[in-house]
Amino acid sequence: MSRVNTKEIGVALLGFGTVGAGVVETLQKNGSLLAARLGVRPVLRGIADLDLTSDRGVSVEPGLLTTDGAALIARPDVQVVVELIGGSGVAKDFVLQALKLGKPVVTANKKLLAEHGAELHRVAEENKTEILFEASVGGGIPIIKALREGLCANRIECMYGILNGTCNYILTRMEDEKLPFDDVLKAAQAAGYAEAEPSLDIDGHDTAHKAVVLASLAYGCEVPLDKVNVAGIRGLAAADIAYAAEMGYRIKLLAIIRGGPDGVEVSVQPTLVEHTHQLAAVAGVYNAVLVVGDVVGTTLYYGRGAGRAATASAVVADLADAALNLRSGGRRRDPGTAHAQSPVLLRNPGDIVARNYLRFSMRDEPGSLARVATALGAHGIGIDSVMQQEAPRNAEYVPVIIVTGPAKDREIAAALAEISHIAGVTDRPTVRYRIEDFD
């Protein structure tokens, strides 16, 4: 079963950063195994980066390195282009150049896909080539393949994702070690799990990019990123993690993607998840995606959501698919037909129904709770449970946790606005997190 003449597929690598170096290392380490498995051997023709001198912990022939990405893409012996530059500037130009030359593109770039995915897929379609993006969501977890191929017999009812390793690492350490957000963020930055400028991760934008990629696969090509409701974990109080834990919940930064008759919900927010749920068990830098299909029911995919090697595993898997598709004469799954016919209709966020965790800083005197409960009741919001810890002596305001019944988002918002205006009942904005019951 050995092949003497294994066909070579020429690969251009754009971006020689962490993941790029991981791809080079993986091809060096497992290239022969891959060639035996595929009957096709991906061979690096060149690596383009502006920085040709830094040590990436991997040795490459100096002749492979270039600063001229455009020339590398255009080389006739390059059949597949791997874009690992990131962002939507020069990366977009290079991706478009490759697609217009009919060369398939493998990318890990969720920002680019979330902002310009529809355009890129259209250009790929027009040029009878494809864009592969397994590494853009969930690191090494083959979630794009599962969704697009493994579950292709299903209408996707909903997906719930823990998609940002940095946030999950911070939340896990805050819970395990009962530490405040700022301390854990600093530790995560020191350990290399968080960027010096952490906003992309901790404010939920990275998760939103990935949610848009997943939603566009499931529900339609165009999901407007700027319409996605995004809240991150910045400043999340250790107290809320502790209160949630006492009530049997963990707080996770959850991407929620859910189809329905009124449109698709795509949102990102810290969310309470029952501690016995599979997603609650996802700790540290791991990611997981729960996918419910109308035929298969509930499935879940779990693995390292980021990092050099895990992401490289996904990039090389796409490279293998692109190589096999080229061998068999072109694309295999059309990006266009994989999607719905029209831009997706996003559901009005105000219509979304969920239970909520509310922490009031409430005046410690008779009648306060009654006035809050009355305001909630006036908006049709039921109360599932109330928790009030013993207050410090002489505290004027005390934390009171109320878990609401299912209620529309806009009713909760209206009730909280009213409560904030009742003089003296609360002394600061109410903390509010969604509770996800997965039903």
Place this chain on the structure above:
Amino acid sequence: MSRVNTKEIGVALLGFGTVGAGVVETLQKNGSLLAARLGVRPVLRGIADLDLTSDRGVSVEPGLLTTDGAALIARPDVQVVVELIGGSGVAKDFVLQALKLGKPVVTANKKLLAEHGAELHRVAEENKTEILFEASVGGGIPIIKALREGLCANRIECMYGILNGTCNYILTRMEDEKLPFDDVLKAAQAAGYAEAEPSLDIDGHDTAHKAVVLASLAYGCEVPLDKVNVAGIRGLAAADIAYAAEMGYRIKLLAIIRGGPDGVEVSVQPTLVEHTHQLAAVAGVYNAVLVVGDVVGTTLYYGRGAGRAATASAVVADLADAALNLRSGGRRRDPGTAHAQSPVLLRNPGDIVARNYLRFSMRDEPGSLARVATALGAHGIGIDSVMQQEAPRNAEYVPVIIVTGPAKDREIAAALAEISHIAGVTDRPTVRYRIEDFD
């Protein structure tokens, strides 16, 4: 992006049982969605079964039904054959017939693959076609695709699977409701979760078939089923589930597949898993497979392991792949090259090192434990912990649980044989289960 002329791919369905009916239902329900996603429409040309009269809860044109499977396969308008008969009798004949005609085969038949996989893959290779088998392992979980495609950049270091929904349902109910094995088995039979003749499931054979399918994908085409160490859950004592729980473990029927310098371990046995581990959280009829790759690290895949709809989801996904491959001119991944060059070398089971849970029925008098510990020590077996519950008054023998340190399987077996020969120290065979530490 709509396609007016969607190519049809003719499908022959062999076997109109539970899963067959699920496939028909899924194609009826989501056929148009599938055609839009693929640009190819799978169309049923006929359904072969010996029983043409039973109600399957799905309506089909009577003209589609036939008892002549061979004639259906041979029809020129049939391009793909779906085998859902099961077993390795007539199913094998039909599969070989289809492959020899160069028609791709989709099957859920783990027994056939485990017993004759190498032959079938060879025939497929010789006839430039393919055999697809996503539904053979893990029901609706796209684990075969993940392993074969999503993780193709990885050497597979090990896999751990909960692969039989019946066993996991029984173990979950035994633990949750503290019920004995026989009662739960009867309830499972009444509820349709276990067969009237349950041996295939509860004695571990079904899990072994699936383990062989996974191992042959990861390590080589030929994994001799008859050399796989298999122990099921028949007669597992509720007491052991309770003792294990007290010590922080759950008992799961685990398939273990692990590569190493001395060969590959492929085994099936009730195994203690720490209760915080992801696999311990897999409850009821759900399945899960943990896969460790040398690049990606740990990944996990979870979903319904059996049942009409979940299995149909996997069958239709394979049908989609077969259809796309036909559209692009043939097979895409060669079954041959996906495997190692030679039959896999199975590791000698006696060499396998693990910790063990041992329950002795030990004479309740001074010196008994010392004699047992001495016998273990003579074989180099350390003791991690000992648990002895207070004995019923006047009991002559009492249960004593010993958790060993890591030890070779053959040393444990030898030590237990010696202990059984020490007069009066134990009065019945020692219960023994492996503990899996996943490191």
